[in-house]
Amino acid sequence: KAGVTQTPRYLIKTRGQQVTLSCSPISGHRSVSWYQQTPGQGLQFLFEYFSETQRNKGNFPGRFSGRQFSNSRSEMNVSTLELGDSALYLCASSVSGRDTGELFFGEGSRLTVL
């Protein structure tokens, strides 16, 4: 079955712009998590969605937002981009996001902010 699909894979934006990233989870997976990966900070948790509800959120400013649709696809949005937002944004899905849930990752969306 198809894996986690993230689009776009690469994008370049300038400061002040906004960006929307998309994630399609594995069929049947209802939980989607987002992570920001940078060389200095590693993998930082952004938020997790299950059945269109955000269940947890990391320590990121309000410029970072997300949502999940009824088909479990998820989007994240970053508004008013800053240079420091340049990163690999990873989406991961799991069956239910319960405590024992292993994560299945997409290949990521690499964002460069100029």
Place this chain on the structure above:
Amino acid sequence: AQSVTQPDIHITVSEGASLELRCNYSYGATPYLFWYVQSPGQGLQLLLKYFSGDTLVQGIKGFEAEFKRSQSSFNLRKPSVHWSDAAEYFCAVVHTGGFKTIFGAGTRLFVKA
């Protein structure tokens, strides 16, 4: 607060040599622990996981890990490294009740011929 520490930022081993990557966690109860691997330009792939039971767990690609409660450790091992094992390895713990997984900073493995 739960945390995961991978004390080695990078490790270099010779092909065919054994490997051990260290992971220490901070958690109040029995944790759910994972090791993931990330090849350049790729997402993360699960190598193995520990929930309960036998403290030595086997994973894919010939990897194994041992859970030691007394040392709060979950070290990853492989008896003979292949050049294709060069990648970044992440130890992770599930944040019970918080619906999130916490990752260590990662250890980059270099394999020399």
